[in-house]
Amino acid sequence: MTNVSSFSLKSRSLKFKWTFGAAAAIFLTFFLFSYAIYQGIGQMLLNEEEQKVNSLLAETTANQVLKSGNLDNADLLKEVFDKSPSISRKIQDQVIAIYNAKGEQLDKYFLNSSQKTANNDFSSYFKPYTNDRVTNKPTISGDKMLISQGPITSLNDNSTVIGYVQIINPLTSYNKIMGKLLLTMFLLGAVALFISGMLGYLLAQNFLRPLTKLAKGMSDVRNNGFQQRIETTTKSRDEITELTVIFNDMMTRIETSFEQQKQFVEDASHELRTPVQIMEGHLKLLDRWGKNDPEVLDESLQASLTELERMKKLVQEMLDLSRAEQVSQTKELQITSINDTVEQVRRNFEVMYTDFTFKLDEKADNLHALIQHNHLEQLLIIVMDNAVKYSDGAKEVDMAVARSGEKVEVTIRDYGVGISADEIEKVFNRFYRVDKARSREKGGNGLGLAIAKQLVEGYLGTISATSAEGKGTEITITLPLIEKVAGEKKEEKKNGN
Incomplete structure (x- = not known):
């Protein structure tokens, strides 16, 4: 059975992926930039060589001796090319081939340095019976060449084609420059690949160091418990x-x-x-x-x-x-009238405890908070129930509603047994009772104020207690104030809230 292994980034580490990605991005950028430079330089050099060929072709086809029809006189042609400065100065490593009107090659003219090029047959790139200039850019034996031909017209009417001139440019300098440039770019590409790999690795190591630290911290938390924490650097503000x-x-x-x-x-x-x-x-x-x-x-x-x-x-x-x-996670939020709810609870307690006096001082009216009506009623009942239970013969409970800035305050005060200073902060703890034996007699489990605290904090409010032994206790509930527009007030009254 043969196991086929395939390269997959999914199974690699994040450091490897980051290194590979950064290196690939840097190298790809370098490659595209180098390719653009290579193509640009090549095209520029090729255009320059093509201009040379076109210039030589124009000078040759315009020569008066050739236009007079003496195309088969090799000695005369050699003398013309040697003594014509406009042709001899431009020929350099190029080869000039002369064809008659039928497309038969008559002669070639070239310098000694171009003997190797002249020995090749380029007649296959010649196109007979055409009055247009024809240019070919073939690649022969790995070297790019430039072959261009043009018609020779008769000197008498300047329209009859009596022959053709074919210029063969081996592009010697172009091929040398492009070869050296390609080699240089390959070498620079290898260096760039190495450097991009190193940079990618260093970047990955630097960027992933906090993640490694975070992973180690999570591992410590898993092994050592929830008390473990991860140190953070105050200088950094990244994700x-x-x-x-x-x-x-x-x-x-x-x-x-x-x-x-x-x-x-x-x-x-x-x-x-x-x-x-x-x-x-x-x-x-x-x-x-x-x-x-x-x-x-x-x-x-x-x-x-x-x-x-x-x-x-x-x-x-x-x-x-x-x-x-879980009250803070509920989606059934509503705007509730604080004044109406407090008044409703006060009346209910007057009915239940006819021997008590319940006073309500509304220092501000038309106050609203974002809290469910039944929740507000529940926490008010919890506090009022405690005030009644621990009144210790003082049959009076005071209630007050006031506004403090952007907050609504509801205060409930009794004049009963009170709570000592060292126990006042513990009354909101679960199952805590100041006088356990006495609380049990009254049916308390120590959960009422804990429930009230959770309800208030779930609606971004606060609850606090102040007390003195033998003088009573005061509980203050604070909730964020919600302003209501006139339309909402009418709707609230219509619904009986």
Whole structure:
């Protein structure tokens, strides 16, 4: 079985492709440039030689002796050519052949240096019975030649053709110059190919060095974990540096996401373990001896149902948190009225908690933000629900809507237990509760503010908290302001938003 190997750039390294491409481009440019020069010089020299031939042909066909009809007198012709300065000075290495009107060659005139050319028969390039000038440029034995013929007209009427003159120019100087030029270009081409290959290799090595470094960095990340980063040069601002920056940023995000997911799983496992253990304890109690005791049976069933409801709520909150993390990727965006939504939530809480006082201070009206109405309502409910839960007897919650530059601010303040300074920054963490025992009694899982934070940040907003123990807590939600035109406002009112 024979293996046929074929050259394919697809299976080659990028450095080889770059070297080959750069070398090929440089060499091709040199080749085309050299070819153009070669053809240009050749054409220029050929035109110059053709002018010499035409000039000699014109002088010969206009000679009075030839026009008088003495074409078969060799001695007279030799004397004419030798003594005619206009012919002898131009003949050089050219050969003059004389033909009669029938196309029969009568004689040749040439210098001794052109003996070799004169020994050849060029009658095959002669075209009889024509009054026009005929020029041929054949290549004989590897050398280009120039053969031109013209009619000799009678001296009496200057129209009757009595013979022909054929000028054979071996193009000696032209062939020598073009041969040397071709050899020089071949040598220069070989040098250019070598230099272009070296330049291509150096360029490829220089350009691919950052890619090699990037590939090594990616390999280190794969082997050593997400903590590894690729160093970037501050001086360079090319696409590879930009790719490195994007890669580092992507690794940072992946690392952060990985740590968050790890922490989330740990926290979720811890939170789910408690209700599971409680339910397991009650079920074991029932299995041992509680089945026959109605009081123990009822207590265990109630406790199990309570913990089951807590697990159900925890799972729902975890699902809400997962959806909140993806809110920035949603395509169902809408412009929502902040004033109307805050007022709607305030009224709902007045109905649910009749013993509370909910005040709303609208420092600016007609404020809008690019956020889904249900999402804005959800995060407001989360914050309001916490304010009610931890009011600690202070049955009052203040709400405020204001504009701050190009931002919309919604502030919700309660006058309850408050949060200590060392814990205020942690309230937005998942599963974090300031007073875990008390929060559990109130049914909290520590996910509400985490969901609110994800929702707000998904819409390019911020959420912050300020508090003092025993004096209450203030939550501030900030969203980018969206200006609405009159037509959109009317449409919004029509839709009931």
